[in-house]
Amino acid sequence: MNLRELSELLGLSQTTVSRALNGYPEVSEHTRRRVSDAARKHNYRPNTKAKALATGRTMSIGHVIPVSTKHELVNPVFADFIAGAGEVYAKSGYDMVLSVVSDADEERSYRDMHAKGNVDGVIVHGPKRNDYRIPLLTKLGLPFVVHGRSDGVEHPYSWLDVNNRRSFARATRFLTDLGHRRIALLNGLEDMDFAIRRRAGYESALADAGIAVDPALMRSDEMTENYGFRSACALFRLPDPPTAFLTSSLLIAMGVRRAAEDHDMKLGRDISVVTHDDELSYFGNEGDVPIFTATRSSVREAGRLVAQMLIARIASADGGTEEHLLDAGLIVGQSTGPARPFPRQG
Numbered sequence: 001m002n003l004r005e006l007s008e009l010l011g012l013s014q015t016t017v018s019r020a021l022n023g024y025p026e027v028s029e030h031t032r033r034r035v036s037d038a039a040r041k042h043n044y045r046p047n048t049k050a051k052a053l054a055t056g057r058t059m060s061i062g063h064v065i066p067v068s069t070k071h072e073l074v075n076p077v078f079a080d081f082i083a084g085a086g087e088v089y090a091k092s093g094y095d096m097v098l099s100v101v102s103d104a105d106e107e108r109s110y111r112d113m114h115a116k117g118n119v120d121g122v123i124v125h126g127p128k129r130n131d132y133r134i135p136l137l138t139k140l141g142l143p144f145v146v147h148g149r150s151d152g153v154e155h156p157y158s159w160l161d162v163n164n165r166r167s168f169a170r171a172t173r174f175l176t177d178l179g180h181r182r183i184a185l186l187n188g189l190e191d192m193d194f195a196i197r198r199r200a201g202y203e204s205a206l207a208d209a210g211i212a213v214d215p216a217l218m219r220s221d222e223m224t225e226n227y228g229f230r231s232a233c234a235l236f237r238l239p240d241p242p243t244a245f246l247t248s249s250l251l252i253a254m255g256v257r258r259a260a261e262d263h264d265m266k267l268g269r270d271i272s273v274v275t276h277d278d279e280l281s282y283f284g285n286e287g288d289v290p291i292f293t294a295t296r297s298s299v300r301e302a303g304r305l306v307a308q309m310l311i312a313r314i315a316s317a318d319g320g321t322e323e324h325l326l327d328a329g330l331i332v333g334q335s336t337g338p339a340r341p342f343p344r345q346g
Contacts, residue, residue, distance in 0.1 A: 001042045010038055021093070060095045061085075061310060062119035064110060066103045077249070077278050077299050078125070081147065084303025085123065092311050094120075107136065114140045120314045123147060123306055127159075127193045145310040145322075147302060150193055158313060160306050160324040164194050167295040167328035168201035168246065171274045174293070174330060175244045176209040179339035180272060182217065184242035186231050186252050190220040195248065198276075202246060217242055228255020236263055241342045244272040250280070253292050253335070263343075267292075270343050272336040276328070290333035297328040 007014045012035070020027045020035035038044070063082070082096075089096055097119050101109045110133065113119050121143035124133050130152035137144045138155065146159040175183050185202050188195040203213050216238065219231045228247060232255065235242055247253045253275035257267055265271050277294035279301075309322055 001044045003044075006035075006038060006042065006044050009042070010035065057120045057314070058118055059093055060097045060119045061089060061307070062097045062099065062113050062122040063125065064099045064101060064106055064113075064122065065125070066106045067100055077280065080278065080280050080300045081125075081303040081306075083281070084298075084300035085307035086303075088304050088307035088311065094311065107132070110136060110140070110142070114142045121145075121310050123310060128191050129193055129196060131193070143310065143313050145306050145313060147306050148193055151196065156321045158309055158321045158323070160302060160309060160322075160326070162194070162297045162302075162326050162328050164197035164328075165201035165204075167276070167297075167330075168198040169205040170201075170330055171246055171293075171295050172202045172205035173209070175246065175272060175274060175336070176205065176211065178244075178272065178336065180244040181211055181339070182214075182240060182242040182342075183211075183244045183246060184217040184231075184235050185219070186228055186245060186247045186256070187218070187220045188223050188248045195220065198248060223249040223252055225251045225255040225258070228252035229259045230255070232256040232259035233262070236342075242271075243339045243342055244274070244336075247273065247275040250275055250277055250292065250294075257335075265343060267335040268337045270340060272339070274336060277331070290331055291335060293333040293336040294331050295328040296331050297326055302326070 003014050003017060007017045010017065012031070016027065016031065017035050020032045021039060065078070086096060088094075097113075099109050099113070110122065113122065119142075122137065124131075124137070124144055124146040125148075127134070127146050127148040127150040129150060131150035134146065134150055134153045134157050135155070138157065144158070146157060147161075149159050149161045172183060183202075183206070185199065187199055190196055190199060199218070206213055217235065219227075221227045221231075228251065232245065236259065245253075245256050247256060253273050256271075256273050260267055260271050267273055272293075274293045274295070277292065277296045278299040279296060281300060305324065309324070313322070
């Protein structure tokens with residue numbers, strides 16, 4: 001089916017159908033849904049080149065991925081985010097332009113995308129505090145949405161984030177309510193905005209419980225299983241070891257579990273663990289009673305929502321910004337229990 005046939009079937013002009021499929025704001029939501037439903041039912045796929053000529057757009061979204069030995073984007077979470085965003089791109093007729101660069105070339109990559117005009121907008125990943133990319137992209141006039149936030153950036157920009165501070169404060173309170181006083185934090189890299197907020201939530205909940213913050217119980221590194229294992233082993237050797245761990249990813253939590261097993265300890269009995277769970281499609285924390293107690297927020301769903309925000313921003317002429325703060329639920333699993341004296345080895 002072509003555009004003319006679809007238009008005749010709906011009793012609408014080809015212009016209206018084209019504008020409805022391309023997200024123009026002047027088309028009513030009722031008409032947009034009607035056109036989209038008919039396009040799906042009759043397997044209509046617009047010609048990408050014709051669509052680009054009609055709209056003046058490239059019908060491409062950019063993702064710049066810096067690769068280094070210490071970067072939070074070099075982890076499996078990114079794949080699930082892209083899977084979610086890709087679902088939206090496919091439905092909206094957009095392609096993805098993925099640019100993998102060294103850290104030193106990241107700024108030039110954004111400038112090149114703008115100069116070449118090969119994308120209609122970009123998604124910014126892994127924001128840091130005072131992230132330079134936000135004012136850069138604002139100055140370039142390239143539409144963008146940030147997955148996360150950047151504390152210290154003054155002017156408005158569009159973003160979607162999890163309430164990391166509140167979720168880690170809640171997780172810490174859950175552990176203190178179980179009687180834990182020695183709670184270790186195994187965080188992500190703390191030049192990343194999400195990790196800064198998670199640490200702030202952990203520290204505020206400790207203060208509320210009258211527990212002094214102990215720097216010896218805090219670690220920060222790339223979120224890998226081996227980091228969790230090494231850190232837990234080192235913390236177990238302290239004169240006053242932790243009875244509970246709060247970790248920033250399931251991979252870290254798996255490392256803590258391995259370390260506990262090597263020390264003949266069982267999660268939920270001898271040691272407690274609460275982790276953040278991104279609901280990864282390949283690595284689930286599932287079951288009638290999940291393995292880990294966790295703060296849970298789907299990174300795949302975040303990918304869908306951020307992609308929708310960016311496509312709407314590209315289609316909009318008013319240049320307004322959107323801010324969306326998601327809550328993470330607390331799921332009680334098998335990895336937590338009341339505080340017990342640390343089981344010393346004989």
